Amino acid sequence: MQLMDGSVVELDHNSKDLILKSLIDMSSKALRVLGFAYKDNPPQFETYNGHEDHPGHALLLDPANYPSIESNLIFAGMAGIRDPPRPEVHQAIEDCREAGIRVMVITGDNKNTAEAICREIGVFGYNEDFNSRSLTGKEFMELRDPKSHLRQNGGLLFSRAEPRHKQEIVRLLKEDGEVVAMTGDGVNDAPALKLADIGIAMGITGTEVAKEASDMVLADDNFSTIVAAVGEGRSIYNNMKAFIRQRYNEETTQEK
Structure with missing residues (x-):
């Protein structure tokens, strides 16, 4: 876990409880919560520049590699986003x-x-x-x-x-x-x-x-x-029923 001063410490149980408490508090206020984490200098991506010919590019395209790439991340923080409902x-x-x-x-x-x-x-x-x-x-x-x-x-x-x-x-x-x-x-x-x-x-x-x-x-x-x-x-349905009822009554009256 990364602290405010930029140092990285172990994510212990107390820290996890504090994060979960903050998550519950933010979500109970109708905020959508995003968590941020990163991996510090993974060796296979140290020189990766987005080019397709880099070996790391093929790793990113294969979902089988995601668990290893996205493990042992460093938690950096959370952000709450509010998407207010329309007034009406x-x-x-x-x-x-x-x-x-x-x-x-x-x-x-x-x-x-x-x-x-x-x-x-x-x-x-x-x-x-x-x-x-x-x-x-x-x-x-x-x-x-x-x-x-x-x-x-x-x-x-x-x-x-x-x-x-x-x-x-x-x-x-x-x-x-x-x-x-x-x-x-x-x-x-x-x-x-x-x-x-x-x-x-x-x-x-x-x-x-x-x-x-x-x-x-x-x-x-x-x-x-x-x-x-x-x-x-x-309203249209009720008007149609009223019109049909009226026409039926008119036809019935004429027949009599």
């Missing part, structure tokens, strides 16, 4: 709740970070006990009855989620008769987007693969736009 997201989630739409957050983020963000945007209340509604993807897959978990009222959070976890969540919800809308932007989201009743890709940050797998592309990458679209869709 909190109200959009409240609108979903009032409209009978359940919001489930599926993310690859650290569990503490994801829980802090969910409190901030209103998926969970600040004083709410949400332990039973916040699981990692691995924990969810190990449940004996995952459908019961998905049937809980209120918002749900799945952190450290992998693509297969997303697919399984969508599949189980559909099996239970739910109409599922899934949002995503990356290549890894494509299978779940394709499986959902309505796949929604991000138009600005979304990959072409995600857009191709989706039914709808969100031009402004704004969650509140989805809520507005649902409201418009319901």
Whole structure:
């Protein structure tokens, strides 16, 4: 571990505990935490300059070498990055709740970070006990009855989620008769987007693969736009029903 004065000391248990405590503290404040480490003068890369003809270049291209290259690193520090949610997201989630739409957050983020963000945007209340509604993807897959978990009222959070976890969540919800809308932007989201009743890709940050797998592309990458679209869709549906009912009544009256 490198100290502030540049000296390097052994990373002992006390230092590890302090680092983990800082990690938990930062992630509980909705910060995404990056750890930095380096390897001091690995012999095979001492003269490496990025050229393809250097022997070290071939080592970097072979994943089999990564464990040895990335071992015995020197920890240099951490940085917390804040990605603040849009101001309108909190109200959009409240609108979903009032409209009978359940919001489930599926993310690859650290569990503490994801829980802090969910409190901030209103998926969970600040004083709410949400332990039973916040699981990692691995924990969810190990449940004996995952459908019961998905049937809980209120918002749900799945952190450290992998693509297969997303697919399984969508599949189980559909099996239970739910109409599922899934949002995503990356290549890894494509299978779940394709499986959902309505796949929604991000138009600005979304990959072409995600857009191709989706039914709808969100031009402004704004969650509140989805809520507005649902409201418009319901209004159109209700107007169509009213029009058909009116026409039916008119035809019935004329026949009499």
